[in-house]
Amino acid sequence: MLALLRRKARSPVIQIAIVVIILVFIFWLPQMGGDGGPGTVAVVNDEPISTREFQRRYDDLLAQYRDQMGGVIPSELLEALGVREQVVNQLIQERLLLQSAGQTGLPVTRDEVRQAVHAMGEFSENGYFSLDVYRQTLAGARIGVQEFEGGLRTDLQRRKIVEHLVGFARVGEAEVRERFHRDHDQIRLSYLRLAVADFRAGISPTEEELNEYYQADAERYRGEARLRLDYLLFSPDGDSSLVVTEEQIAAYYRENHDLFNFPEQRRARHILIRSAAADSPELRENRREQLRGVLEQARAGRDFVELALLYSEDATATDGGDLGYFGRGEMVEPIEAAAFALRPGEISEVVETSFGFHLVKLEDIKSARQISLEEARQEIAQKLRAERGRQLAFARAGDVYEEVLTSGSLARGAEATGEKVRGTTLFKRSQPPAELARRQELVAAAFRLNQGELSSIVPTGDGGYAILFVPEREEPMIPPLAEIRARVAEDFINTRAREAARLAAEDTLAALTEGRELEAVAAELGQRVRQSGWFARATATTADLPSSVVEAGLRLSEKSPLPPRVQAADDHYYVIRLAERRPGDEGLFARWAEPIRAELLRAKQEALLDSWVKHLAGQADIRLTQGAF
CATH class of the missing domain: 1.10.4030.10 (Porin chaperone SurA, peptide-binding domain)
Structure with missing residues (x-):
């Protein structure tokens, strides 16, 4: 938002x-x-x-x-x-x-x-x-x-x-209540969590099994390309030896006056109650009145951040409605107008935008400020030196590049111009040598070259330039099993362990479907039954379980307390069972009834149009x- x-x-x-x-x-x-x-x-x-x-x-x-x-x-x-x-x-x-x-x-x-x-x-x-x-x-x-x-x-x-x-389009009270209960009824799960790592013991592949496993999926072991690189670096010379005159500094300040002008900025928070233009006048007025009630609480002294967490229907609610700092022209006009009309700590009346109705609270003001030439002198001098250094580096790289092309050799061109060629041993793109680790743009450019190919003049991240040559390149290949036996064996063991964990979980679910108790089956496996906390669809992100397990749990009911399949997540398999369900707090219904009604109405309207x-x-x-x- x-x-x-x-x-x-x-x-x-x-x-x-x-x-x-x-x-x-x-x-x-x-x-x-x-x-x-x-x-x-x-x-x-x-x-x-x-x-x-x-x-x-x-x-x-x-x-x-x-x-x-x-x-x-x-x-x-x-x-x-x-x-x-x-x-x-x-x-x-x-x-x-x-x-x-x-x-x-x-x-x-x-x-x-x-x-x-x-x-x-x-x-x-x-x-x-x-x-x-x-x-x-x-x-x-x-x-x-x-x-x-x-x-x-x-x-x-x-x-x-x-x-x-x-x-x-019409939305009945029963539909609103049904959606409310779908989103706010709470459940608690009993579950068995089987770790793949627990099933590794005793798995020891034979040479025949290992070879068969390798042959079936050899492509996954194909390596990366490797190359050897020769290169020349031309660093920007931006040190104090480059003379920058007062006239140049003053001219830069005049020509870039806006860079040193910091307009006023304001930090605000907001609470949004959504409303669409297609909503009925009655619904829009209801939403406006709902926000006026929140405004009364805020002006009565209740914390705005707390109110945003409770009532705001915007993604910023989790941050207390924080909009950060913004200047004029950076926010939608009604919110900007409200923020720039307030004093710190004040809260606006209800503000309407195309998103709905807002309350705006001004948190802080950063006053407009113009940095003087004297304050900016050192920064400008550094910028001018850096720019001159880049120009000199590019000119130097151009002279050397011309000599390289004329001589037909990076080494001879460098020697003729007094430059020193740097070189590497064979390396992979994912494992560059230390001297190139912070120059990923050069690594990427090098791997775009074929063996025996010379690059153009390549910009570096620090404002300098480079010339690259690839004397040797090895294309990726699949290594023989003997070279990667340990890796293949580890993959084999993990694959078999995962399969064993999955089968154990599926057998457990089948046993529960036949009427056995989860605790008894867990004991036979040497595992313990765990209990989740209470959670609802609306608060699913707070559940201490993987999202796929939470989604499967929310689909369970008293009539169908078991899922049709086990859930896999993070090298674990989960067998879940609905332990308890309780209805959503009726006090929450008053808070959510109108937002739910509006959401259902919009969905019906879109469906009708479609x-x-x-x-x-x-x-x-x-x-x-x-x-x-």
Whole structure:
């Protein structure tokens, strides 16, 4: 959540269109027909989807992926994500929804479009809608008024049909209670834990068994490539011998003034009660009131960190709602506005964002500060020396590289320029020699070379450069059994011990299924029966058991106290049995009833939309234009 809050706040583009609801991705695209006309990517019930519309949506989705991944996206990843197919699916689904809106009589009037435009804050001036701002904003975005309002009408109609459909979703009290008990009823397990190590005794493979085991899985013993490396290093000369003038320091300070300007930062905590735009007004008001109750507790003196742990529905709850330090423009605007309006120790009123409702508490303020030239002088001088040192190192590496190419030998090129070649013995990538252990970038570059191959000039992690040559390289091979006999024998013993432990666990489970007591079977195996603490699905992470065992335990009931199979985790096999079950604390139900209701409602709404679009797709005539996307 915290990363998403910050990412949303960094977007530099003013959003002037209503958010399009994107439905669950449906994999029926490859099965559609393919005879759309030129200039289209698809035809849905005789209504074309233009290549221009596709390209615009594709560019928007691509920009979202770039923002999420922080830069350029490799074409291979785009292909793996199926971005083009996603866009075509979205456009087809939306077209189907709009067509169904027309059929169900949900028109959008001119007044509704006008009211939607007037409600957009981007077109306001001094708190009121401004026709001049409206036209200027659209002109700046190169969008015509008719085009914008046509798109807005489409979005409003899409929203109408979606709201109409999700309005059929209902969640009853019995469903809420059933989910509450599923998540909060507590159980305790009796279990037998068989360690693989306990079954190693007495396993001693014969030569025939060892050879058979080795031959069956020889590939697992294939080694790593090894190589011998000759190389030249050109370290950056950034010491005090490089002269940096006062004029250069002052110029750097002027040109990079912002680097020495630290704006005010604030540290805040928050408590989030989630709410979605699709929630009913009654539910949203209920959630808001729930948070107002938390605010009353906080202002009455109850610890904010404790309240965040109890009530917040954000991942930061475990850290007491800590948002860390942030400056202006780094957090979603409502939270930022609240934090920058508070004094340390103060708590805001209820703040609304697209995630729901928040309380914000200001913890600390780091005042804005401008570092003076005098304070920054030493740091700037070091940076300038380091940069000059890198330039000199690169120039030196370039001169030597040219001599190496001219002479046809790394050794002769180095000798001619007064450099010293360094060398290694054969080594694996996972076990580089000590002198290269901290230069993994050089190790990686070396293993990209073939035998007899010279590298280009390779940057090093410390700002220097290197030239590499591989005089010898051994490709990975499978060693003969005689060389790795001890390793193969250890693997054989572990494999047999694991099999023995598994069989013992399965025999134990079978005996319990036939009616025997766990304690009696455990005694025959020389093991002891263990007891877990109480845990519920909502608190499963606190159980002192592997997650797979916890999941299996949560599926048990009084009618079915034994699982269908044993559980394996961390070189142990577990045979579990439900010991006790007790219902969740009724006092917790009041805390969790509304969040559970909201979660169930959203799931039903999504299922309704998904089902409706699939139905429409099954009845529709959808044709794709081959090669159009």
